[in-house]
Ligand code: WAQ
């Protein structure tokens with residue numbers, strides 16, 4: 001008999017000891033799977049971290065747990081690629097897109113200030129910023145808030161990628177899955193992200209309004225600083241965001257009709 005329960009499988013890897021003992025973040029990952037696919041999922045996560053451009057980890061944790069809440073299904077955000085010819089043009093594009101999402105100029109400046117000041121030995125999660133005041137509202141420090149319990153079936157993603165003329169890469173699948181989950185929260189304005197992998201310079205701005213807008217250059221090759229900033233409306237209880245981001249099980253599903 002087939003077991004219809006689903007499981008959240010999560011991985012984190014660091015170098016120089018575990019994250020909580022000051023180790024450098026190397027890689028993290030999250031997958032949702034049926035019981036019979038847990039082995040495959042663990043392997044995917046292991047592969048992701050064991051040969052990583054940020055270095056070889058000396059600490060790794062992979063854990064799984066049953067998910068009890070019902071899954072929400074979301075169509076992937078529409079994708080657009082903005083090709084830019086310089087770092088400056090990339091950030092200008094990002095700033096304009098954030099403005100389109102309703103993020104005020106001073107808040108965007110606060111976000112950039114925060115990133116410039118950051119030591120960033122490697123956050124593994126996202127920073128939540130109050131969209132109106134520009135203040136950081138999560139209290140997760142160097143850890144940040146890790147968006148979790150989300151996935152997108154490989155075959156469905158591959159079909160989507162072929163149709164969009166986008167490379168079928170795990171990195172892109174993960175980023176769109178995360179961005180779609182984040183953007184579907186009614187009180188989240190926008191997300192700004194670029195990778196902490198030194199060999200990956202494409203980043204994005206995403207929201208329900210503008211979709212997933214890739215920007216071909218948001219940092220220089222070799223730079224190991226990456227960020228994820230989520231611009232949120234001021235609400236009395238920040239835990240409602242954190243609970244949604246960490247816990248709400250979410251699967252993407254694309255149908256050809258979604259794009260017409
Ligand atoms: N939840 C919250 N924050 C995260 C998560 C997560 N699940 N995963 C990563 N982060 C944060 C963390 O602070 C990392 O330092 C930063 O984001 C970058 O993570 O071509 O690969 O996984 O369309 O390196 C975007 C462009 C790639 C893809 C982003 O980010 C494309 C990427 P990375």
Ligand code: MG
Pocket residue numbers: 028174
């Ligand atoms: Mg990642």
Ligand code: MG
Pocket residue numbers: 026027195196197226
């Ligand atoms: Mg990374």
